[in-house]
Amino acid sequence: MATTNPIKLTKTDFILFLNCGKSLWLKTHKPNVYPEGEFSAYAQKLAKEGYEVEAQVRALVATWADADRYSFQRVFEPGEGLFAKADMVRDNEDGTIDLFEIKSSTSVKDRNPHNQLKDAAFQTIAAKRCGEKVRNITIVHLNKDYVREGDIDPEELLTFADETVRVKALLAETESEITEAMALLSLDAVDETSCTCLHLSRNNQCDSFTYFNRNIPTPSIYSLPRLSQAKRDLFVAEDRISLDKISVEELTRLQQPVLKAHQSNAPYINLPDIENFLGVLKYPLHFLDYETYASAIPITNGVKSQSPLPFQFSLHVQSENGELEHHEFLADQAERPLALIEHLERTINPTGSIIVWNKTFENTQNKTMAADYPDKAEFLLGLVSRTADLMDVFLTGYVDIRFDGSVSIKKVLPVVVPELSYDGMDVGDGTAAMETWARMLSETDLAKRAEQRQALLDYCELDSLAMVKILKFVGALTSNNGTA
Ligand code: SF4
Incomplete structure (x- = not known):
């Protein structure tokens, strides 16, 4: 059933959607139970560092002859639930604009969990839907080789990576993903009794895993260190999530102590080790x-x-x-x-x-x-x-x-x-x-x-x-x- 509340999709929401739609749904529809864990801590750290880097970009741009053509934090809100704030925009002489995404990383990240090219594609789509013609798209990031000596030298600190080609190649795909994200957010309910990360190790599951998988006991197969993907797939397929359904012979030397400690309900002690x-x-x-x-x-x-x-x-x-x-x-x-x-x-x-x-x-x-x-x-x-x-x-x-x-x-x-x-x-x-x-x-x-x-x-x-x-x-x- 579709919700009657107005839906708003920000860039941060969209990146969360790319990592997991269900997690975004939970954050939007049930913020009181959404665990503010690693993703939000990471997003907050990125945001804080992003402002510090933006200050350096502002200092650098102020020295340029065409400084008055640049503006920061311009909002693009095309009225379809999309909300984007571009870090920096240049208004070009021919009526087009250039978009700049400012990042605190030392290279351009093009994969999850924080795909910066998708960030830029989202901004581009929002700008285009507002009637802008986007000419160039640049990711501004930190120069990994810069070593500070005295005052920060923004010119040396910053790297301007022209990513126009790679971002424009992602626009069609990103349009579809935005449509999917909006459709998911419009739902009043999703299946809250399981999620697909059953096949991933604990380090790769998000903070919402426990919420969506309330029947998984502690300890479980996710407590076994360095469990191979093949073995995890097998245990999940056979519905053997509980350690009670696993035998010692199936595990490696590193995993066996965890199971033995569980089975004996006492610490596993290996005196020779x-x-x-x-x-x-x-x-x-x-x-x-x-x-x-x-x-x-x-x-x-x-x-x-x-x-x-x-x-x-x-x-x-x-x-x-x-x-x-x-x-x-x-x-x-x-x-x-x-x-x-x-x-x-x-x-x-x-x-x-x-x-x-x-x-x-x-x-x-x-x-x-x-x-x-x-x-x-x-x-x-x-x-x-x-x-x-x-x-x-x-x-x-x-x-x-x-x-x-x-x-x-x-x-x-x-x-x-x-x-x-x-x-x-x-x-x-x-x-x-x-x-x-x-x-x-x-x-x-x-x-x-x-x-x-x-x-x-x-x-x-x-x-x-x-x-x-x-x-x-x-x-x-x-x-x-x-x-x-
Ligand atoms: S653990 Fe579940 S909620 Fe979290 S990312 Fe995986 S599928 Fe999504």
Whole structure:
């Protein structure tokens, strides 16, 4: 049945539709139950960064001889439910217009989840339906090779990619998709009892999955790590979503512990795997955690757009007699990480293991800093060679079904060390840490700044302290008490 409410389709809605029509329907018709999760957080981040990049475009255009031909945020609303706001428009001498979409990415994205060519096609269609003749279509994005030195140089920062041909080739297809989106939005009801992402892994399902699939139990086949597409298809086709319908022989070595923990209703413990991990550790033990910041507009000299800049670390050092020291660093200004590295050099011993959670992240920072500071490379690459990833223990050594197939420290900590928690912290995850640091740097109220600083220190300290406590828990599972 068609709705009587007027339908409005914005560019953001349209991109959501391209990812999943049902998700857009839910957001439009039942906003109170629509989970404001990753897509909206991502859309908000893109919007905020888009404004920052637009400010640079405005600064650049103001220097051009034909600056008065450009306007920003022009609305095209052809009266058919379509609503578009073009980032920048040039009114050409021949009566045509050029459209510019301004993006905070370092290249043109031409695929879901954020297809920028489709964005531009949507804007073009809305402009044409308003009677405009669109000549050229440009995606303005960030130059991935630009390294800030002094004030931002908009000419170097920005790349103008002429995408007229590719966007115009998409217009017919986009017209049909707009019609489909409008037809879907006009429905008062859709099937809310299932959706098609049953065949996708959890990482590829959207935040609405649980709403549309309320009968799926926890845990389920989606709790099995790295389940192949073929196997997921088979389990779905045979209606075997519940782990109760899966047998151990059907699973890989990485997936079996999750199922065994579920079947026995007790943690799965593999002592040889745990002992192998503990066996390589050398005192003093260093528990290290970095926080990084990435932004569209490089925050300081020597930094590129969207590249992570380490600004904080927390380090717990445990000696063989169990004594624990804590060291920390938090940059009080936007700066390259030389002071951070020097503080690490003063606090990390020349020998002993470096224990991290998810070594890919920490070691990427070490390797990047080593490349940026050749005279520190020996120290930083030395850290890489001494790194042990505590997360690995929770792949096959110790698996509790309450982790729900995850090895995130946010899932593991509350189960194995319930007295420590991120709940209620002013800063509770890496994204919040980034945002808080950015706010702290520009905060003029000293009391507020001190609060923000403390919240960052508390959060990062908990990250490394959590590893100390988790290793103690793991060590207690074995006879050698967790040490080499
Ligand atoms: S999980 Fe369901 S609602 Fe979400 S994108 Fe997939 S089909 Fe759409």
